[in-house]
Amino acid sequence: MQFINAIINNRTITVPMFAWFLAQLLKVINVLVSSKKIDFTRFIGSGGMPSSHSAFIVSLTTVVAKIKGIDSVEFGISLAVSLIVMYDAAGVRRAAGKQAKVLNQLIHSHNDKVQFDEKLKELLGHSPFEVFMGALLGILIGIWMG
Incomplete structure (x- = not known):
């Protein structure tokens, strides 16, 4: 029980989990509205x-900035990881999604010659705006709940 309480009371775990949950919920709402x-x-x-x-x-x-300060090693590490994750989301994963879309179109246009049962997943990455809005949501949730 002590372990569970430690997890629940650790803002570096609960706040990001809530931010993830809210972002995913907003995706469902966006699809519902559109x-x-x-x-x-x-x-x-x-x-x-x-x-x-x-x-x-x-x-x-x-x-981490609120708890340890922006001059801490922990903040520096967290910031570096944040930049890598956001670069990957808008760069590498987005490019992989574009490639999957082209491959799916190519396979579909030659479906009598190519045997491929499964469509490749196209929605992998994010536009820079989607990454920015996720980061903004993260800052707001972190300030509010952190």
Whole structure:
């Protein structure tokens, strides 16, 4: 029980988890508003608006800044990881999603010659705006709850 209480009372765990949850919930709401459909797969899927990866890691960085200060080693490490995660979301994973889209189109256009049962996942990364909005959400949640 002591272990569970320690986890629950650790803001560097609970705040990022809440930021992730809220970002994922916002994705479901965005799909509901734009397409008038409830798509719960958006709750666990990657990609979309806002970036839950960015919200998670930036809220952690914000909480670390509040607890340890911006002059701490812990803040520096957290900031470095945040920048890597956001770069990956808007760079590498976004490029992989674009490649998957092109490959899916290519396979579909030659479906009589190519045997491929599974469509590649296209929504992997984020636009820079989605990453920015996830980071902003992370800062706000980190300030509010941290």
